Amino acid sequence: MIVDMAKSSSQTSYICVVAISLFLGNLFLGAQARTVHYYDFVLREINVTRNCTVTTILVVNDSLPGPTIRVQKGDLVYVKVHNQGLYGVTLHWHGVKQPRNPWSDGPEYITQCVIPPGTNFTYEVNLTEEEGTVWWHAHNEWTRFTVHGAIVVLPREGSSLPFATPDGEHLIVLGSWYNEGTSLNKALEMEMSIGSPNVPRATGYLINGQYGDFVPCSNETTPHFFVDYGKTYLLRIVSAVVGTEMFFTIADHNLTVVGMDGAYTKPIVVSYLMIEPGQTLDVLVTANQSPGRYYMAAQRFATEDMDFTKFAHMVATAIIQYKGNYSLTSPPSFPIDTLPFYHDYSAAASFVQRLRSLATEEYPVDVPHNVTTRMFITASLNDLPCPDDSCYFGDSKIGTSLNNISWVDPSVDVLQAYYRNISGVYTADFPDFPPEMFNFTGDDLSTSLAEAAEGTSVKVLNYNETVEVVFQGTNLLEGSEYHPMHMHGYSFYVVGLGLGNFNNETDPQMYNLVDPPKVNTFGVPKRGWVAIRFRANNPGVWYWHCHIDRHMSWGMNTVFIVKNGDTEETSMRPPPSYMPPCIASKEDKLFGERDHNLKSDI
Ligand code: C2O
Ligand code: CU
Numbered sequence: 237m238i239v240d241m242a243k244s245s246s247q248t249s250y251i252c253v254v255a256i257s258l259f260l261g262n263l264f265l266g267a268q269a270r271t272v273h274y275y276d277f278v279l280r281e282i283n284v285t286r287n288c289t290v291t292t293i294l295v296v297n298d299s300l301p302g303p304t305i306r307v308q309k310g311d312l313v314y315v316k317v318h319n320q321g322l323y324g325v326t327l328h329w330h331g332v333k334q335p336r337n338p339w340s341d342g343p344e345y346i347t348q349c350v351i352p353p354g355t356n357f358t359y360e361v362n363l364t365e366e367e368g369t370v371w372w373h374a375h376n377e378w379t380r381f382t383v384h385g386a387i388v389v390l391p392r393e394g395s396s397l398p399f400a401t402p403d404g405e406h407l408i409v410l411g412s413w414y415n416e417g418t419s420l421n422k423a424l425e426m427e428m429s430i431g432s433p434n435v436p437r438a439t440g441y442l443i444n445g446q447y448g449d450f451v452p453c454s455n456e457t458t459p460h461f462f463v464d465y466g467k468t469y470l471l472r473i474v475s476a477v478v479g480t481e482m483f484f485t486i487a488d489h490n491l492t493v494v495g496m497d498g499a500y501t502k503p504i505v506v507s508y509l510m511i512e513p514g515q516t517l518d519v520l521v522t523a524n525q526s527p528g529r530y531y532m533a534a535q536r537f538a539t540e541d542m543d544f545t546k547f548a549h550m551v552a553t554a555i556i557q558y559k560g561n562y563s564l565t566s567p568p569s570f571p572i573d574t575l576p577f578y579h580d581y582s583a584a585a586s587f588v589q590r591l592r593s594l595a596t597e598e599y600p601v602d603v604p605h606n607v608t609t610r611m612f613i614t615a616s617l618n619d620l621p622c623p624d625d626s627c628y629f630g631d632s633k634i635g636t637s638l639n640n641i642s643w644v645d646p647s648v649d650v651l652q653a654y655y656r657n658i659s660g661v662y663t664a665d666f667p668d669f670p671p672e673m674f675n676f677t678g679d680d681l682s683t684s685l686a687e688a689a690e691g692t693s694v695k696v697l698n699y700n701e702t703v704e705v706v707f708q709g710t711n712l713l714e715g716s717e718y719h720p721m722h723m724h725g726y727s728f729y730v731v732g733l734g735l736g737n738f739n740n741e742t743d744p745q746m747y748n749l750v751d752p753p754k755v756n757t758f759g760v761p762k763r764g765w766v767a768i769r770f771r772a773n774n775p776g777v778w779y780w781h782c783h784i785d786r787h788m789s790w791g792m793n794t795v796f797i798v799k800n801g802d803t804e805e806t807s808m809r810p811p812p813s814y815m816p817p818c819i820a821s822k823e824d825k826l827f828g829e830r831d832h833n834l835k836s837d838i
Contacts, residue, residue: 431633
């Protein structure tokens with residue numbers, strides 16, 4: 237059975253085994269040869285210099301971004317995570333559907349508790365229909381700012397890409413930098429504990445872990461991507477940025493989008509991209525300009541109120557450099573005319589509106605036409621009560637909500653509570669509609685509308701239900717912003733999108749049920765709405781949340797529990813023999829108490 241054993245040249249060690257497995261799940265049908273890969277991820281703290289300052293950060297295998305997992309469609313990956321850091325962590329495989337196996341999905345308090353320092357945990361990353369680029373990241377507090385990497389999924393042996401095979405490819409991971417380094421989660425918890433809006437803010441943005449030429453002490457390490465004149469390259473772009481949407485462009489070169497979130501798209505030719513936190517975009521670029529150096533540049537698309545100016549305005553850069561003999565006289569050319577301005581909403585909207593699924597015979601669209609569960613969910617900034625008057629705003633604190641419920645993390649993960657019938661951990665009463673209908677996107681909304689309740693409220697779906705969710709952004713507290721909604725365990729179709737309040741008579745008539753983009757993360761526009769559809773055919777406990785970590789920490793998240801179907805193949809798998817124990821409180825985890833009994837109690 238062992239056909240191939242290899243050791244990679246990077247710090248990541250892995251072994252491949254080809255196995256013949258039989259899949260009966262409805263996500264993946266038939267007998268297939270699949271390769272099994274083994275990776276070791278060692279998490280530890282290292283010192284790095286950014287912006288002239290030495291900072292301690294937690295990384296995987298001593299690199300930022302972390303190692304790339306490279307597989308073919310349908311492969312199986314085991315990642316053994318060795319936590320040699322000082323705090324508990326979890327990892328999530330963003331965009332990998334993990335059929336029937338939420339036990340390996342990763343979000344803290346949703347499907348597991350943290351992997352304690354000094355211990356290890358093995359994740360099973362089960363690739364099925366994903367093809368293109370997805371990624372992985374830490375999923376406890378904001379640890380993911382330095383703990384993330386790409387997952388490259390090539391076509392299966394014998395099948396090809398739905399576009400001309402590129403001459404080469406480059407990985408581009410966008411990231412954000414926080415001066416706090418490994419103290420970021422502590423700094424966050426301090427602000428969160430008093431309900432303060434002043435949670436840490438990124439000091440800048442990175443391309444492949446580097447600031448680039450326009451930040452002090454950084455130009456020695458600016459990433460260079462070498463290209464041959466006349467050749468075409470596939471750029472796999474991952475946004476691991478923690479708290480904002482980004483614009484991205486390359487001087488003098490068009491970009492052709494061919495994939496997004498692990499699925500192919502109709503090719504669209506653009507001069508810039510807008511990428512939201514959590515999304516991936518696969519893009520072709522042809523080196524057809526005069527040999528020289530060209531900047532690629534990424535900067536914030538800032539969707540808060542325009543008078544909020546305390547955000548990082550710096551531009552992250554890297555250099556596309558043509559190979560060959562020519563003299564490098566001038567500095568690289570900068571994309572002065574194609575990089576949109578921080579607040580260019582129409583640039584963002586016109587990019588987003590062009591995205592379409594490939595929708596061919598080989599890559600069909602199966603968007604549900606008959607909807608059995610309809611939900612209308614408001615996404616808001618809120619005021620939460622602070623009964624003992626101890627909060628930043630006295631008797632209230634900042635929060636976010638979905639349908640006026642601000643998520644509260646339980647102390648035992650929802651998955652374990654569901655599987656073992658532990659009561660008192662969550663309530664199965666997440667509402668299908670907000671408590672009140674009002675002019676959601678209007679100005680000067682009454683502050684009483686912004687009061688929300690806190691709870692651990694989840695939505696339960698029957699197996700195979702066809703679900704439509706309309707996410708409606710609100711302008712409560714003048715706090716409308718983009719909200720990149722991300723669903724675990726699924727990709728969904730974005731069937732509609734608009735500004736203002738959703739109209740349930742006219743807007744559905746405009747839905748795209750032919751070739752809507754199939755994604756796992758998609759933004760609710762500022763003062764607007766987005767409509768998505770999916771079939772609940774993956775039983776388990778699946779987190780969904782805004783992928784702006786600030787909004788997520790304040791409560792803009794909930795969980796879908798998808799019940800089992802009638803057969804074993806349509807039911808959740810049992811837990812592995814070991815899951816990390818749920819013992820540490822948030823305070824213990826971040827502020828001390830190292831000598832817990834680390835034995836699992838389940
Ligand atoms: Cu990219 Cu809940 O995650
Ligand atoms: Cu958000």
